[in-house]
Structure formats: structure tokens, C-alpha cells
Amino acid sequence: MLQITNLVKRYGSDEPVLKNLSLTVPERNVVSVIGASGAGKSTLLRCINRLVEPTSGDIELNGVNLTKLRGGQLRHARQRIGMIFQGFNLVERLTVMENVLSGRLGYVSFLRAAFRRFPQADIDRAFHFMERVGIAHYANKRADELSGGERQRVGVVRALMQEPEILLADEPTASLDPKTSEQIMALLRSLSEELSLPVLINIHNVTEAKAYTDRIVGMRYGRIIFDGAPTSLDEAAMDEIYAGTPVDDRAADQAAGRPLETVPS
Amino acid sequence: MARGGESRQWHRYTPRQRLVRFISYLLFVAVTVWALRSVDIFWPWLFDAPNAMGDLFGRMVPPDFSRWSDIVRALLETLNIATIATFFAILMALPVAYIAAQNTTPNKAFLWLGRFILVSSRSVNTLIWALLFVAIFGPGVLAGILAITFRSVGFLGKLLGEAIEEIDRNPVEAIEATGASRGKVILYAIVPQVVPTFFAVSILRWDINLRESTVLGLVGAGGIGLLLQGAIDTFQWQVVAAILLAIIVLVLLGEAISGWLRSKVI
Numbered sequence: 001m002l003q004i005t006n007l008v009k010r011y012g013s014d015e016p017v018l019k020n021l022s023l024t025v026p027e028r029n030v031v032s033v034i035g036a037s038g039a040g041k042s043t044l045l046r047c048i049n050r051l052v053e054p055t056s057g058d059i060e061l062n063g064v065n066l067t068k069l070r071g072g073q074l075r076h077a078r079q080r081i082g083m084i085f086q087g088f089n090l091v092e093r094l095t096v097m098e099n100v101l102s103g104r105l106g107y108v109s110f111l112r113a114a115f116r117r118f119p120q121a122d123i124d125r126a127f128h129f130m131e132r133v134g135i136a137h138y139a140n141k142r143a144d145e146l147s148g149g150e151r152q153r154v155g156v157v158r159a160l161m162q163e164p165e166i167l168l169a170d171e172p173t174a175s176l177d178p179k180t181s182e183q184i185m186a187l188l189r190s191l192s193e194e195l196s197l198p199v200l201i202n203i204h205n206v207t208e209a210k211a212y213t214d215r216i217v218g219m220r221y222g223r224i225i226f227d228g229a230p231t232s233l234d235e236a237a238m239d240e241i242y243a244g245t246p247v248d249d250r251a252a253d254q255a256a257g258r259p260l261e262t263v264p265s
Numbered sequence: 266m267a268r269g270g271e272s273r274q275w276h277r278y279t280p281r282q283r284l285v286r287f288i289s290y291l292l293f294v295a296v297t298v299w300a301l302r303s304v305d306i307f308w309p310w311l312f313d314a315p316n317a318m319g320d321l322f323g324r325m326v327p328p329d330f331s332r333w334s335d336i337v338r339a340l341l342e343t344l345n346i347a348t349i350a351t352f353f354a355i356l357m358a359l360p361v362a363y364i365a366a367q368n369t370t371p372n373k374a375f376l377w378l379g380r381f382i383l384v385s386s387r388s389v390n391t392l393i394w395a396l397l398f399v400a401i402f403g404p405g406v407l408a409g410i411l412a413i414t415f416r417s418v419g420f421l422g423k424l425l426g427e428a429i430e431e432i433d434r435n436p437v438e439a440i441e442a443t444g445a446s447r448g449k450v451i452l453y454a455i456v457p458q459v460v461p462t463f464f465a466v467s468i469l470r471w472d473i474n475l476r477e478s479t480v481l482g483l484v485g486a487g488g489i490g491l492l493l494q495g496a497i498d499t500f501q502w503q504v505v506a507a508i509l510l511a512i513i514v515l516v517l518l519g520e521a522i523s524g525w526l527r528s529k530v531i
Contacts, residue, residue: 078441155439162444
């Protein structure tokens, strides 16, 4: 279970990107986060695995408070958080298998990693998942030889190799064509069921969000303003999520005398 | 349409721009003339050059290859100096490049240390490094190897450091997100991205070092230059010609080998 309480992220002295945000994701739940560009979706995801340093607030994953960890403890926590990226973020010049096995880097020694001598269990696991998503025959191909959809599958398998307790997907389908993007969403959904994994997906495509996720969280300028089942996301809610400008929101905040709190949905 | 009216004017440059350009040309010519006058060339020697060249050429032909075994030995020594020096320079340049690249350096102090090493290595010419090392270690191959190594570290470190600065951040972020330590991030996200530049730059430097080590002998730091210097000092022009031809062959071979290596590894 992921539990975020009063999360604030502020870059320098600017307006916070995340404003006292709270969110709970139970086990085996596919949650999509929607919202206009600049709403803070990406920052929210990156705060969870601390690629971005939160300013204040708590993030707890299965009882471990992630915000306080340093050095080795942080790396240990990151091993259990799989992340999938919009641009796939593969190492292009390495083979598919090397990219997949890089998901085990937190678990193996430096020398094993350097000489590509991964434990047999890791290799079995790699082939298992590569077969599951249909890329096993590319094991020895270089990552840059694959198509977009295949590369994202490599990205998904790399995350699964970590034996994650949660999957974070930062716009995983934004660089893919419509058909491939539906395949990836369906894959994430079924993996969540098979592995009892909570999955948090940032997504721009609201139709896909409705079709493939259990719950939709709508963000607007650093706040969660909608949180409910896909069926309850109606036109009015959509308008509210995607309307407005930061300037308007700031003016409204000041008028209401509430600089930093969540708007109830 | 506009036939009845005034025809429109167009000039590439405004009068002001034309004036600036004219003054720039004038300045360029003036500087060149001033430079030529100030270096004090003894003109009769220049006018005599064709005669001198003909004379030298006459003394050099035919090249004397009777000392071919000495020449071959010196060529091998030259080749070895270049290769060994390149190898050590690569070993030394890797950590320097790492600390001199903005995105991988541990902190500002290391960044400046790295840059200081690069600049000091590059601002001193190989022959001057050689003079220093001949003074310290005495004449011979060791001074030559060290001279080439010290000059190459700056070259390799600078180009590798720039390659590290230009890598794609995204894979680095992805590998960090798996919980990998700093060393493993370097191994999996940074090294694969700089490998092509690493090979290209190392091969190029070996090629340059081969040429530089042919002149090291002029200051007593080993290689075929030693033989050349000896032959010039004793006016054995036919031997000089043979050595020059041998150097040309060596450089051409180096060029061919580095071209072949490049096509193999990149």
C-alpha cells in the first residue's frame, strides 16, 4: 500500500508544484493520474522514488517512510519501486537482455554487473517476463533496433525484474501509436492482476484511463481535485480538471485565504 | 506595375556596414605587413632557396638504405613509444575526464582539479614535456613515453569529458530508479553512451602520437628522430633521405591501421 500525506514540492522560492497533496493507493489497484501539462503529475511520481526530492510531507510504501531515507537505504527502497518512462529510457547501445537485467542492478554485486554474470534465477526471471510480453526473441538485439511498442515492453520488463512492490508509469503510452498504446495499457492492467501490484499511471489519454484503470485521480496545479471511479468522471469534472490557468488558481487561492490546502472534491 | 514609378533600391550592405568591412580588410592587410616586417627575414636566403633546395636534393639522391636494420629498429621503438604512451594516457585520462565533466564530477573542487590537469597537460607541447623529462630521467625512451603520455592525457581527457557531458540523461535516471549504486549507474548508463567516442578519440590520439614520437629524438627522447638528428649532424644526406622516407611509410601505415580500427570498432 502506498500512502502519501501532505506532500509539498517547491522548486526554489516559486509557487509549489505539489500543494499538500494526499493520496492512498491500496494493493492491486490501477490508478491513473490525469491533468493538464504542468499540473504536477510527473513530479508526484518522481517524488515517490525520490528522483525528485520532496520539500515536505510523507510518502509511505508498505510501512516504510520513503521521504527520510538516505544513501544505501534509499537505493534499497528504490529496488522495490519499478518505473516506466514516456521515452522508454533504455540504454540504446546495450542489448535487450542487458537492459532487462539492469532491473537487477540493485541486487547483484558490482563485479557481477560489470562482467554480465547475473545469477541463473535472474536470467530465468528475465526470460519468463520477456516471453510474457513477447520480446524473448529479441534478447540479443540492441535496444535501438526495436520499435516503440517493443521498447516500452523492454521498459516494463526492466521494472518487473526489480520484484517491485509498486509500478510507477510516467505517461507510458504518450510516445506510442494508438494501437500499441492500448496494448501497453492492457499489459499493465493484466500484470497488476497477475502480480497483485499497485500501478500508478500518469496519462494524457482520458479514454484509455477510463478503459484500463480502476480509479482516476484528477490533478490541477498541484492539487487533487477529482478522485473516483472512471464512471463518475463526467463532463463537469473533466472541465474542472483541464480548465483554468495557474494565475486564476492563485488568485482564487488568495481570495479564499487558503494558500496551501487540498480542494475537496 | 511599378514601371512608371521609381525603381526600388536594394543593397546587400548598408553604407555603414560597407565602411566597417572596408576598414576590416585594410586592418588585416596592415597587420600582415607589420608582422612580416617585424620578423626580420633575411631576404637573400629566401631568393637563394631554389638553389639550396636543388643542392640538398642532389646530395640526398639516391637514398642510402645500407643502415636499414638500424632504421627498422628505430621505427619499432617509435611505434612502441606511441603505443605504450597512448595506453597509459588512456588509463590516466579516464578518471580525469570523469571529474572534469560537469554532470559526473563529485563537487566543484574536483571539477577544477580536473580542468587544471587538462589545461596544464594541453598547454605544454610534447617537445617541451620531452625536454623536461630528458632533464629529469636522462635521454632515452622513458622520457619520450612520459612526454607523449602527459601531452595525451589532456587531449583524451578533454574530449572524453565533453562526451560525458553530452550523454542522454534519461537512461541515467532510469538506472538510478532501479536502486543501482553510483558505480553501476556509470557502468550501465554512462559507459555505453561514451564508448563510441572513447574508441574514436583513442585511435585518433594513437595516430597523432605516432607522428609526434618521430620527432622526440630531436631532443634526445628516443625513437627514429635520434637517428635523423645524428644523420643531419654528420651531413649524411643520403641516410637522412632514407630515414625521411621510412618515417613517411610509418605514418602512412599508422593512418591505414587507425582507419581500419575505426571501421572495425565503431
